[in-house]
Amino acid sequence: MPSDALVLGFDTSAxxxxxxxxxxxxxxxxxxxxxARGQAERLIPLLEEVLAEGGVTWADLDALGVGVGPGNFTGxxxxxxxxxxLALGLEISAVGVSGFEAREHPxxxxxxxxxxxxxxxxxxxxxxxxxxxxxxxxxxTALRLELVAEATPPRIAETIARRAAERYKDTxxxxxxxxxxxxxxxxxxxxxxxxxDG
Numbered sequence: 258m259p260s261d262a263l264v265l266g267f268d269t270s271a272x273x274x275x276x277x278x279x280x281x282x283x284x285x286x287x288x289x290x291x292x293a294r295g296q297a298e299r300l301i302p303l304l305e306e307v308l309a310e311g312g313v314t315w316a317d318l319d320a321l322g323v324g325v326g327p328g329n330f331t332g333x334x335x336x337x338x339x340x341x342x343l344a345l346g347l348e349i350s351a352v353g354v355s356g357f358e359a360r361e362h363p364x365x366x367x368x369x370x371x372x373x374x375x376x377x378x379x380x381x382x383x384x385x386x387x388x389x390x391x392x393x394x395x396x397x398t399a400l401r402l403e404l405v406a407e408a409t410p411p412r413i414a415e416t417i418a419r420r421a422a423e424r425y426k427d428t429x430x431x432x433x434x435x436x437x438x439x440x441x442x443x444x445x446x447x448x449x450x451x452x453x454d455g
Contacts, residue, residue: 266418268324269296269332276304277414278311285311296336320420323354326435327377333434341431352421353432357411359416366397368406376406379438
């Protein structure tokens, strides 16, 4: 990676809107706003604010990093769609970074909080999945690691930007959402109304 590569990382997979601007190994600007809803309206203005604080423009970027989940279904779609659209328009790579990668730290077993006393976790050698919190704790104990399940960990966007900086030159495909459970919303089961010609 060139020492001056400019990478914008962002995430809306939980009740937050987070972004960080990385140049080489230096964070030029970063922010994380807690919000239960409204990420769709806030994301692009927030990214523009981070770029302005860093003294750069969209055209200066070398790559994007985006949190792909697991987490909030709608939040994941917002960030991934934005990353794909921006990458296409700017003709740069967008790198998907999982919520597990974004939360990893030495000595910890990273998990992502989920509803109903559950977490998303990625046990070594297994596929990531939704599991009871107690099961994740047992796995962490067996691995002699501390279970850390934070919805909005400190510097999440910074970590995403750093992971993207490591991989953007080798990334070919667009980022894809990492959904580990079905969306809470479901199509209506009522029969559609009868249309009357008249």
